[in-house]
Amino acid sequence: MVESLVYWLQLVFHHLPLGVIVIDRGGQVRLFNNRLSILSGYKEERVLGKPFLELINNQDSEYNKLLQTLATGKEYQNLMPESVIMLNSSTDFRANTYAIKDKSGATVGAMALLIPAGRQQELENAIIKAEKLAILAEMIHELRNPLTAISGFVQLLQQKIRTNSELEYLDIISDELKRLNRLISDFLLQAKPGYCSRTQCSINKLLTDVAALVECEASLRNLKINLEIPEDPPPIKADSGQLRQVFLNIIRNSFDALPDEGQLFLQCSGDEQLGIVRIVIRDTGKGMDGQIMANMFKPFFTTKKNGTGLGMFISKKIIDNHGGSIDIQSEPAGGTTVTVTLPVA
Numbered sequence: 042m043v044e045s046l047v048y049w050l051q052l053v054f055h056h057l058p059l060g061v062i063v064i065d066r067g068g069q070v071r072l073f074n075n076r077l078s079i080l081s082g083y084k085e086e087r088v089l090g091k092p093f094l095e096l097i098n099n100q101d102s103e104y105n106k107l108l109q110t111l112a113t114g115k116e117y118q119n120l121m122p123e124s125v126i127m128l129n130s131s132t133d134f135r136a137n138t139y140a141i142k143d144k145s146g147a148t149v150g151a152m153a154l155l156i157p158a159g160r161q162q163e164l165e166n167a168i169i170k171a172e173k174l175a176i177l178a179e180m181i182h183e184l185r186n187p188l189t190a191i192s193g194f195v196q197l198l199q200q201k202i203r204t205n206s207e208l209e210y211l212d213i214i215s216d217e218l219k220r221l222n223r224l225i226s227d228f229l230l231q232a233k234p235g236y237c238s239r240t241q242c243s244i245n246k247l248l249t250d251v252a253a254l255v256e257c258e259a260s261l262r263n264l265k266i267n268l269e270i271p272e273d274p275p276p277i278k279a280d281s282g283q284l285r286q287v288f289l290n291i292i293r294n295s296f297d298a299l300p301d302e303g304q305l306f307l308q309c310s311g312d313e314q315l316g317i318v319r320i321v322i323r324d325t326g327k328g329m330d331g332q333i334m335a336n337m338f339k340p341f342f343t344t345k346k347n348g349t350g351l352g353m354f355i356s357k358k359i360i361d362n363h364g365g366s367i368d369i370q371s372e373p374a375g376g377t378t379v380t381v382t383l384p385v386a
């Protein structure tokens with residue numbers, strides 16, 4: 042027998058390493074997972090459908106942060122658990138509360154997550170790591186100035202030097218400098234935390250913009266871009282600059298894989314029911330073998346002489362940050378299909 046999705050969702054829900062409680066607009070308990078039963082001592086059957094007020098001390102209701110989230114929509118983090126529900130457990134927990142909103146943005150319920158304090162530490166470590174990355178990004182940014190100066194002088198020398206062997210050395214230096222510059226640009230793009238500013242945007246406009254940007258390159262090599270986008274796709278909430286970067290990275294990879302006169306297909310479709318937009322970029326290029334597929338998202342992995350190996354790594358990060366996913370299908374000589382899925386706004 043194949044168990045239903047609901048069965049699996051329930052299993053996962055009850056076995057999450059977090060306590061979860063959800064109340065509806067009327068303050069009744071709608072979801073209460075096993076983990077929270079164990080932590081609080083309340084059985085799920087006893088609390089489901091009952092007023093949340095019965096679980097807490099009535100006098101404390103105005104101080105209860107879950108009820109405040111329900112009333113005001115304001116969310117709280119890193120609370121002591123008793124500001125939501127009393128726990129039996131002596132282990133160290135923290136509580137976060139979240140407003141649950143419907144499509145129109147109205148608060149229809151509230152949720153609290155009881156998180157082991159150890160997880161909080163993980164979060165804090167991640168924040169420290171992000172800060173370190175920001176400092177590194179600053180430093181790398183500073184490399185730009187000396188690089189620009191060196192590039193300038195190399196160009197001057199290229200004009201002055203006449204003998205072939207010396208020119209060859211300068212060409213190598215110049216190429217390597219360009220490579221360094223590309224590496225710095227790619228690194229800076231992904232390393233800037235807090236760089237992401239999401240607004241509602243149209244995937245159609247984004248894709249037509251991107252297609253226009255690569256058109257010149259395409260026509261020089263007689264590549265055909267087939268753009269197939271629906272009239273009215275659902276809007277997405279995204280940092281359009283970052284997404285543009287993702288699609289450019291993917292399309293440039295396709296261009297690199299295509300022979301002259303090759304074809305690129307750029308399609309977009311919305312799935313209202315799943316609440317997603319799907320962007321499919323397909324090329325008829327040289328494709329990838331299993332080994333390349335397994336490594337293509339790793340930083341600095343490249344099969345190209347002048348590649349940085351950062352394009353797909355950064356693209357995946359950006360798409361992950363947007364709550365989406367990237368899927369690759371490819372065969373040597375059979376072309377490559379990249380599918381990007383994004384949640385609708």
Ligand code: ADP
Pocket residue numbers: 290294295298324326327328329333337342343344345347348349350351352353354377
């Ligand atoms: P780069 O383009 O600088 O090499 P990427 O991270 O963009 O770095 O891509 C990593 C590697 O994945 C490429 O070097 C290439 O081998 C492979 N790859 C990515 N996209 C494609 C594609 N559409 N067709 C064939 N190979 C691809």
Ligand code: MG
Pocket residue numbers: 290293294352353
């Ligand atoms: Mg690339």
